[in-house]
């Protein structure tokens with residue numbers, strides 16, 4: 510992916526998407542997948558994980574990624590803001606169901622994956638735990654970037670203690686929902702068509718079962734961390750959900766990922 514520096518992207522018209530370079534961050538990959546499905550072209554903008562990203566902050570007011578910026582509108586930084594922007598710019602194909610019940614379920618399930626205290630949030634707490642619970646975590650210079658992540662995303666030993674149960678509970682719900690859909694002869698997580706939650710699931714499944722190197726050339730240490738799940742998570746992670754991820758990538762997004 511050819512990233513444009515924030516200072517240059519700021520002068521460009523249209524849709525720009527700030528993404529963490531070199532890693533398949535699930536929030537960023539989901540935003541890319543949404544734009545791709547809707548055939549929305551965007552300029553990829555450089556964000557560097559754990560750093561100040563001063564040019565980006567000066568432009569949009571925010572340090573992390575993803576951030577979607579359309580023309581001179583305020584930056585959209587949260588998953589539901591980015592999804593709403595995509596729906597407005599390209600209503601077809603719709604990724605939010607029109608039926609109110611399906612819409613509520615779809616948004617609620619997406620919230621369980623992407624929002625604070627969701628699956629992504631709690632997996633990140635677990636990923637950071639070995640480093641941030643080390644005896645020298647507060648002062649080791651090699652952990653400076655990790656401390657930025659911990660501070661940005663609510664890491665504490667107490668929060669981490671609750672993470673496993675939350676991830677397990679979300680996975681059980683997703684597994685039951687997929688089974689219900691399958692029994693009703695439906696191929697997607699909600700309703701009878703692709704919706705945003707299928708794309709979020711595909712992206713966030715990386716934090717449990719990362720794709721192989723040929724499909725997702727990420728640094729090996731990160732693949733090992735993403736894939737280091739607990740026995741409780743392993744016992745509830747439904748193979749049908751992993752197969753659903755593969756189907757979504759194959760049918761709607763395409764591989765290998767490019768970041």
Ligand SMILES: N[C@@H](CCC(=O)N[C@@H](CS)C(=O)NCC(=O)O)C(=O)O
Pocket residue numbers: 529534535536557558559560572573574575586587588589623624625658661
């Ligand atoms: N703002 C997003 C979440 C974004 C997020 O968590 N971004 C992380 C992905 S790991 C990030 O940018 N990390 C690198 C950094 O903070 O520099 C949302 O609430 O939907």
